[in-house]
């Protein structure tokens with residue numbers, strides 16, 4: 001059994017920040033293990049909304065009154081918080097988006113449209129979330145470039161030899177996730193970035209599952225673009241960010257047009273565009289959500305990502321040991337380098353049935369294809385059960401989950 005005693009994480013105190021963890025589901029205490037789909041928000045984040053709409057709700061950047069100044073300061077302050085969180089050099093390299101999906105679509109729609117054409121290749125991987133597959137497929141259909149797929153092995157680890165073979169002089173972009181949401185595999189994106197650059201290609205990293213679980217340093221990793229979502233990192237839905245190297249963002253054409261992203265608009269002379277990052281932020285953004293995202297990242301920093309990472313590694317070990325005794329259970333994703341995700345299938349029991357029955361015991365896990373159908377098809381399954389962990393989960397909750405799973409599986413067989 002995993003030992004947690006040496007870790008300085010006061011989980012009881014962490015949990016007190018999350019009002020939702022006090023609720024019951026079907027008369028049982030909630031055990032929330034669906035963090036890879038969306039993570040719960042601490043009261044410090046929830047309070048931002050109340051505070052913002054009671055005290056300083058105003059549109060940003062264009063006002064000359066006090067409320068607009070306060071809202072702008074809080075909004076732009078978050079850009080600095082995100083810059084520091086990702087280890088970016090300058091805050092103008094941070095573009096706010098609706099989330100990871102929109103950030104990837106921005107890279108595809110702006111950089112991709114300007115730089116890709118027939119004969120070019122974009123490398124993605126079999127581990128990708130649909131949001132890092134479909135935008136490239138849509139664009140390839142229009143522009144005629146090719147998509148090549150880096151394969152995985154039976155552990156769910158990207159085949160680095162195959163990656164090297166796929167890289168060539170036609171490769172323009174490598175687009176991969178940092179951590180797989182379906183399996184938890186951590187990809188060596190720093191090394192992959194060096195290799196991409198050696199071939200004159202750029203690399204875009206989907207960081208949706210890495211930002212909640214480990215310290216990120218985009219400069220040390222040497223990546224060109226990095227995307228993440230607020231709601232996977234203790235923040236609200238509807239907001240996320242794209243990091244892009246300043247010189248790349250500056251050279252990229254606007255993506256969406258509208259207010260906030262222009263310098264001058266005229267019918268007689270060409271419209272001119274704002275400097276980065278505003279060039280990519282058309283229209284009124286999700287102001288309260290952005291400010292709340294900043295508060296979420298501050299909350300994470302208050303605990304410390306190293307500690308969260310160590311705590312979750314222990315939870316994963318404890319859960320992996322716990323489910324190992326269940327007959328016919330197969331864990332998918334056995335990479336030696338793995339984040340807090342436990343994906344599995346059980347002989348003779350459908351994933352959906354397991355999910356529904358274990359919910360009756362108050363335990364929330366996810367079942368389905370996890371927006372990664374090509375990956376699941378490689379493993380020969382259509383759905384898995386996935387338990388994924390956060391800083392507020394406890395070893396006792398893992399025990400409830402494992403015991404519940406044993407009961408549910410025996411009922412289904």
Ligand SMILES: *Cc1c(COP(=O)(O)O)cnc(C)c1O
Nearest residue numbers: 099100101129131181208209229
């Ligand atoms: C959740 C997730 C996404 C999509 O994020 P949205 O918040 O839905 O835009 C993309 N990639 C990975 C790895 C994810 O986990």
